Amino acid sequence: MKSNVFRWCRLVLTQKAEQEILNRVTINIMGDEYNVMGRESPEYITQLVQSIELKIESIQQAHGDAKLSKTQLAILVALQFADEMVKLRIEHENLERLIQEAK
Numbered sequence: 828m829k830s831n832v833f834r835w836c837r838l839v840l841t842q843k844a845e846q847e848i849l850n851r852v853t854i855n856i857m858g859d860e861y862n863v864m865g866r867e868s869p870e871y872i873t874q875l876v877q878s879i880e881l882k883i884e885s886i887q888q889a890h891g892d893a894k895l896s897k898t899q900l901a902i903l904v905a906l907q908f909a910d911e912m913v914k915l916r917i918e919h920e921n922l923e924r925l926i927q928e929a930k
Contacts, residue, residue: 855876
């Protein structure tokens with residue numbers, strides 16, 4: 828019985844510690860406010876928002892006078908980030924392959 832109580836207490840303490848790690852940040856993207864929770868620092872989350880805003884501005888400038896909806900902008904931003912991620916993943920795999928071949 829004592830060991831079960833100990834396990835339960837440890838579980839509760841672990842859960843509380845994990846909850847304390849979560850940061851809550853209110854962000855604003857394209858005039859919409861979002862409450863974000865995550866383990867990353869508020870500064871890091873702010874950097875993510877700044878990256879998104881830069882992509883939005885870039886897309887808006889590239890499309891000139893064309894009015895894009897928020898949904899269209901979000902999809903184009905997502906495509907650009909996905910493109911960057913896939914290219915970085917391929918580059919990473921190529922570098923790993925070169926490292927393995929060099930051994």
